[in-house]
Amino acid sequence: MTKDGFYIQGYLPTSFNPDFILETNSSVVVAIEYKGEHLADLEYKKEIGSLWGGLHSKYKFVLATKKNIEEKISEIKKI
Numbered sequence: 001m002t003k004d005g006f007y008i009q010g011y012l013p014t015s016f017n018p019d020f021i022l023e024t025n026s027s028v029v030v031a032i033e034y035k036g037e038h039l040a041d042l043e044y045k046k047e048i049g050s051l052w053g054g055l056h057s058k059y060k061f062v063l064a065t066k067k068n069i070e071e072k073i074s075e076i077k078k079i
Contacts, residue, residue: 010048024079030060
């Protein structure tokens with residue numbers, strides 16, 4: 001099965017599609033992944049997403065969880 005649209009390819013054979021993609025008023029593209037803190041792929045997606053987010057100043061990756069969602073929303077509003 002293939003997925004269409006935006007995805008981030010890491011070192012594992014399967015790519016991942018962030019849950020949300022948005023563009024801020026300052027033209028920064030933000031990829032947002034919302035995860036449960038107990039999920040096994042949390043650290044992998046955080047690592048790969050952070051690498052993608054560091055490729056250019058116009059990219060940002062945000063990993064949000066139930067515990068930090070309000071903080072992450074506040075961060076995104078400041079971009």
